[in-house]
Amino acid sequence: MAHDAREDTVHVEFTLNGKVVSVEAQPADRLLDTIRYGLALPGTKEGCGEGECGSCTVLLDGLPANSCLVPTYQVRGRTVETVESLSEEDVAPLLRTGATQCGACTPGVVMTATWIRRHPEVLEAQGIRALMAGNLCRCTGYDGIVEGVEALVARETGG
Amino acid sequence: MRVLMPDTLEEAYGMLAAEPLTPVAGGTDLLAHWPGNHDARKRAYLDLSGVSGLRFMHWGDEALTLGGLTTYSDVIWDSRVVEEFPLLADAGGQVGSIQIQARGTWAGNIANGSPAADGVPVLMAYDAVVVLGSEEGDQEVLLADFYLGYKKMRLRAHQLIRAIRLPRREYDFQRFVKVGARNAQAITKIGVALTRSEERWRVVVNSMAPTVRRCPALEAMLDEDRPVSGPEDLLTAIREDLAPIDDIRSTAAYREKTLARVLYFDLKGVCPSFA
Ligand SMILES: Cc1cc2nc3c(=O)[nH]c(=O)nc-3n(C[C@H](O)[C@H](O)[C@H](O)COP(=O)(O)OP(=O)(O)OC[C@H]3O[C@@H](n4cnc5c(N)ncnc54)[C@H](O)[C@@H]3O)c2cc1C
Ligand code: FES
Numbered sequence: 001m002a003h004d005a006r007e008d009t010v011h012v013e014f015t016l017n018g019k020v021v022s023v024e025a026q027p028a029d030r031l032l033d034t035i036r037y038g039l040a041l042p043g044t045k046e047g048c049g050e051g052e053c054g055s056c057t058v059l060l061d062g063l064p065a066n067s068c069l070v071p072t073y074q075v076r077g078r079t080v081e082t083v084e085s086l087s088e089e090d091v092a093p094l095l096r097t098g099a100t101q102c103g104a105c106t107p108g109v110v111m112t113a114t115w116i117r118r119h120p121e122v123l124e125a126q127g128i129r130a131l132m133a134g135n136l137c138r139c140t141g142y143d144g145i146v147e148g149v150e151a152l153v154a155r156e157t158g159g
Numbered sequence: 160m161r162v163l164m165p166d167t168l169e170e171a172y173g174m175l176a177a178e179p180l181t182p183v184a185g186g187t188d189l190l191a192h193w194p195g196n197h198d199a200r201k202r203a204y205l206d207l208s209g210v211s212g213l214r215f216m217h218w219g220d221e222a223l224t225l226g227g228l229t230t231y232s233d234v235i236w237d238s239r240v241v242e243e244f245p246l247l248a249d250a251g252g253q254v255g256s257i258q259i260q261a262r263g264t265w266a267g268n269i270a271n272g273s274p275a276a277d278g279v280p281v282l283m284a285y286d287a288v289v290v291l292g293s294e295e296g297d298q299e300v301l302l303a304d305f306y307l308g309y310k311k312m313r314l315r316a317h318q319l320i321r322a323i324r325l326p327r328r329e330y331d332f333q334r335f336v337k338v339g340a341r342n343a344q345a346i347t348k349i350g351v352a353l354t355r356s357e358e359r360w361r362v363v364v365n366s367m368a369p370t371v372r373r374c375p376a377l378e379a380m381l382d383e384d385r386p387v388s389g390p391e392d393l394l395t396a397i398r399e400d401l402a403p404i405d406d407i408r409s410t411a412a413y414r415e416k417t418l419a420r421v422l423y424f425d426l427k428g429v430c431p432s433f434a
């Protein structure tokens with residue numbers, strides 16, 4: 001049945017970090033707010049709020065997306081992964097290469113890095129810098145991030 | 160604010176016929192200034208994301224058809240598209256960032272109507288046809304005839320872009336060039352898509368007129384092999400076809416000059432009439 005959210009809230013059920021969750025969202029709610037405030041997972045950060053900085057990056061059906069631009073009602077039935085789903089082991093190479101300083105960009109950086117780790121074949125078409133261009137960082141100068149992603153991919157592919 | 164969430168195209172058409180609704184696809188244009196945009200919260204929306212059968216790529220003998228919800232990512236990472244319609248991958252891969260590419264749709268780029276849209280020039284250079292659906296049935300409009308003026312287009316309130324159809328042709332030249340302040344996350348200062356097939360040249364430029372548009376004077380110069388001995392020789396045709404303005408990203412003079420140089424140096428080895 002099609003849904004008509006005239007009552008100002010939308011019932012949204014989705015898979016968040018492997019668990020099915022359900023929320024009553026306002027039509028104006030962004031996924032970023034739902035995750036941080038509705039579901040108390042504050043790892044995902046708001047930088048610009050307009051799709052430029054990438055600090056709010058989550059994986060939506062496996063692809064990096066800016067959660068500040070996703071209406072919560074659009075994730076019904078879909079899969080969302082945030083930084084809280086990662087283990088220390090998942091991000092260890094990034095910690096060793098100096099990929100993080102103040103940490104504001106880090107939750108987004110590691111989600112994009114996770115996507116590259118899972119799909120190393122994307123590196124045949126584009127370099128790490130191009131793929132990471134939607135994750136702005138004011139601290140590291142990016143070299144540590146690029147080396148961290150390289151290390152992550154190398155560990156995965158045994159290279 | 161209200162949002163309607165149809166499951167099928169028929170339901171969506173019915174809802175659109177009943178009241179004014181703003182369709183939401185990937186939301187990358189609609190939500191870009193969301194927190195401070197109070198007017199946006201007074202509207203009623205039609206969520207397309209749950210509509211079945213709207214996100215696809217279909218290869219027919221004559222055409223490749225993209226769905227009304229097909230994203231940049233769907234296209235960029237598809238090796239068959241990269242092979243046969245390389246400009247879609249070139250331009251799509253230069254939209255925003257991978258995060259924007261994962262959500263942004265080709266139809267949203269068309270319907271947003273920005274003169275700086277990067278998806279539109281390459282679609283237009285491939286002679287794309289926009290398939291508009293509604294309760295009244297389908298209507299087809301050549302993308303090159305779709306725009307009427309700044310943010311004005313042949314899309315009526317009860318219609319959706321249901322699909323985008325690209326004729327399959329042999330191209331012996333295809334190129335997309337985007338000039339921006341940096342490589343990622345930059346709104347285009349000048350963009351140009353060029354193709355040549357048995358249907359002759361297509362020269363499509365963005366950010367240099369109130370709409371993305373084809374350039375008939377430039378196309379005629381190329382089709383007729385008129386001699387060009389330097390970038391300056393293209394300026395008359397550029398001024399005939401386009402009407403660039405000074406804005407925060409660039410000036411009209413820079414845009415004209417740069418377009419002339421991009422065209423000249425890109426076509427020099429390709430067109431024998433270019434000295
Ligand atoms: C950080 C950032 C960077 C960007 N960079 C670029 C760039 O480099 N180049 C570029 O061209 N664009 C860029 N954009 C703009 C945007 O991403 C694209 O225009 C995108 O294609 C819009 O698609 P969408 O699905 O997100 O549209 P939405 O935001 O969902 O919709 C856009 C408009 O189209 C209408 N619409 C959507 N789908 C349909 C349909 N099927 N039928 C009828 N109407 C429809 C909507 O009602 C709305 O008016 C950027 C945006 C952001 C936030
Ligand atoms: S907060 Fe979402 S991209 Fe900056």
Ligand code: FES
Pocket residue numbers: 099100101102103104105106136137138139140
């Ligand atoms: S570590 Fe400070 S912004 Fe990246």
